[in-house]
Amino acid sequence: MASLDTGAAAKWRWGLLDLVVVVFALVPVLWIASLSFKTTATLTDGNFIPREWTLDNYRTIFSTDQFVRALINSIGIALIATAIAVVLGTMAAYAIARLDFPGKKLLVGVSLLIAMFPQVSLVSPLFEIERKLGLFDTWPGLILPYITFALPLAIYTLSAFFKQIPWDLEKAAKMDGATQAEAFRKVIAPLAAPGVFTTAILVFIFCWNDFLFAISLTSTERSRTVPVALSFFTGASQFEDPTGAIAAAAVVITIPIILFVLFFQRRIVSGLTSGAVKG
Amino acid sequence: MTTLTRTSEDVAAGPTTARRRPRRDRLPYLLLLPALLVIAVLLLWPLGQVVAMSFHELGIRQLRGDQPWPWVGLANYAEILGDPFFRTVLRNTVLFAAANVVLTMVLGTLVGLLLNRLGRRMAAFVGGCVMLAWATPALTGAIVWKWLFDDTSGLVTWLFNQLPDGLSLALFGRTDWTGYGWFNSPLTFFAVLTLVVVWHSFPFVAVSVLAGLKSVPAELQEAARVDGAGPWRVFWSVTFPLLRPVFGILVVLSTIWDFKVFTQQYVLAGGTQDRSTFMLSIYSYAMAFSPPPKFGMGSAIAVVLTAILLVVTGIYVRMVLRQEES
Secondary structure, three states: OHHHHOOHHHHHHHHHHHHHHHHHHHHHHHHHHHHHOEOHHHOOOOOOOOOOEOOHHHHHHHHOHHHHHHHHHHHHHHHHHHHHHHHHHHHHHHHHHHOOOOOHHHHHHHHHHHHOOOOHHHHHHHHHHHHHHOOOOOHHHHHHHHHHHHHHHHHHHHHHHHHOOOOHHHHHHHHOOOOHHHHHHHHHHHHHHHHHHHHHHHHHHHHHHOOHHHHHOOOOOOOOOHHHHHHHOOOOOOOOOOHHHHHHHHHHHHHHHHHHHHHHHHHHHHHHHHHOOOO | OHHHHHHHHHHHHOOOOOOOOHHHHHHHHHHHHHHHHHHHHHHHHHHHHHHHHHOEOOOHHHHHOOOOOOEOOOHHHHHHHHOHHHHHHHHHHHHHHHHHHHHHHHHHHHHHHHHHHOOHHHHHHHHHHHHHHHHOOHHHHHHHHHHHOOOOOOHHHHHHHHOOHHHHHHHHOOOOOOOOOOOOOHHHHHHHHHHHHHHHHHHHHHHHHHHHHHHOOHHHHHHHHHOOOOHHHHHHHHHHHHHHHHHHHHHHHHHHHHHOOOHHHHHHOOOOOOHHHOOHHHHHHHHHHOOOOOHHHHHHHHHHHHHHHHHHHHHHHHHHHHHHHO
């Protein structure tokens, strides 16, 4: 089978295979990007590359309150939920990774169990509870359910990262004359930061991409996030085909995630696979 | 970085590590307390509520005002489990999850193996492209796939129209695909939904398999190859046994995810009207939120779905913990 690795024909075969994979993965992403740059007249011409380029679709969505409000909601809600989940998760994960106490394993198990819990099961009780408490259709009304799922995810991912940190360097630094604070700031914090950062990205992606909670627990522009606003999009007027505007909005919410993946691909993958592969 | 790691190992080997001062005993609990409290309140409250709701009859009037909730005991469960439609929904869910897990695993593994044999830069490029599919929000992905299958301007419709007429007629019994409703019959609907879900989930399997492959010595596969084993043999007698724990976890994880599919189905079906393609998640949601709302019934379905998934998740947690031990 060594012949597979040599020869121009084999090289072409493998190159073709790469191409098939890349095309399958990318065509939908590129298609939606292409639609977002098309004029209304050429939207349905089926051309992959727009024949007439335009930024009108982007201008349309950024001039509607509906979209701008939703974007602010999305960013605010996802950032707050991520911050709370990561701070609480870091504390818990530090305890799990560094300290010995009974019930540690159970805790990791329970975190995983909750992170995998079917969100749809909590939608109707949350709807009922939030209406009673006046949290329905507010920012906290989405932030709280997001934390429920993001926090266990953060605890699990962070404890996997923290286990790999050579904590004894802290002692080594202190032996070399550093104070506790210096040892933490100069040695431990830089080692822990990438793990915390990666976890923050994963948690942010979870909150940012959510559709189920957002569509069930909101009812107005006050707290609707972009995925929900998108599903209600009808175009600037009711006679206008909203496809171009939806495409542009979809591109806008996908861009931050794509940037994360492009810049932090290796970190994200190592964070993701910590649940499946022993890192 | 390598020198850092080496120092740490040297220090770790030293005698100073294991001792803990008794003063510290309460520290882990103090650190855990906020997270535990938050999770307990945020999860257990709605969880208790969904179980309670499933024992009541909850219509729009009970939700609106201060009408008392009529207690119906297990009547909601009895109604669901006795309903032939529920059995159809359950069958749809199980078949869909099974098909999707198999396809995701096969495609993901193949791409993982492909990435493993590429050069570093090519692997980063192909891996990056594949990860974009993973990162695309479920909603965006579903919307664009719906457009790709649009019956007039969709790319897929165009592709099928490009097939030679004879071939298209022989395979599918039609030559003109313009106006073909991909989402009208359950079979083609599920086929498209499968494509969308597999597209979203194969990257995770691929990168996990790749990470697994990187963690086992390549020499074993090399040796098998030198001994004349073909790629099929090498995979099944060397690679697969080595990565068995990884594959086990990936299968269980995919099962959990594919059982919960909601967003993609909601978008492709255009809401909750198409009952013939219902699966458990959307059935539970539609029962509670489509008029007339039946929160009690919806909750009962949610409890059943949760019970099924807890069993699968329990298996997953045991596998992960066992792997961490070894």
